[in-house]
Amino acid sequence: MKFLMFGAPMAGKGTLANMLSEDYGLPTISMGDILRNSIANGDEEGVKAKEYMDKGEMVPDEVVCAMIKRRLAAEDVEEGFILDGFPRTPSQLKVFVDQNITDIDVVVSLEVPYEALLSRVVGRRTCKKCGYIYNTSWNLGYESCPKCGGEWGIRSDDNEETYKNRYNVYQNETLPILDYFKKEGKVVTVYGADEPEQSYENLLEALENSNIEGLKEFLDN
């Protein structure tokens, strides 16, 4: 089964992808990780991507798609995968479809109201000593890091202004992609505003109740 995680920034795509990956043994593929690794390895696409990023420009779709193509050709994803962070724009989707890079079976669309997303953003705390990430919206009352006692730090970009911009980019450039997959009958909508464990339960329930071909067999195995 080939999964695509879809949703706004901070909707919990990565967290739920990891939970699904642990339970069903599929590797997760994060576009952000691919980009970072490719640049660190200095491969052909990585060198190109870095040139654009150093100039503060968007990495062209062809380069991004070439990276994805290379990753999807690896042996560990033959049985399926959980993709997160790609495609991000209609033009990336077009290259993805035109080049016939792969067929996605299921698109998990996480629905989280804007207010809930925002409270995750402004509530994010990172331990200054060990990097543990906590969120005040979990209401656990930690005044300091429960792992090491370290002081909480707040990332400078975790504010409403910055998030609003990211959210607008998502709404204008990424959200339209969902229509394509809806027409293909591949979208499973999941309510993702609960805590991670409950959102994951919502996800499994939505998958169980969908009639996407092959999904029931996959979940039962």
Ligand SMILES: [Zn+2]
């Ligand atoms: Zn800590």
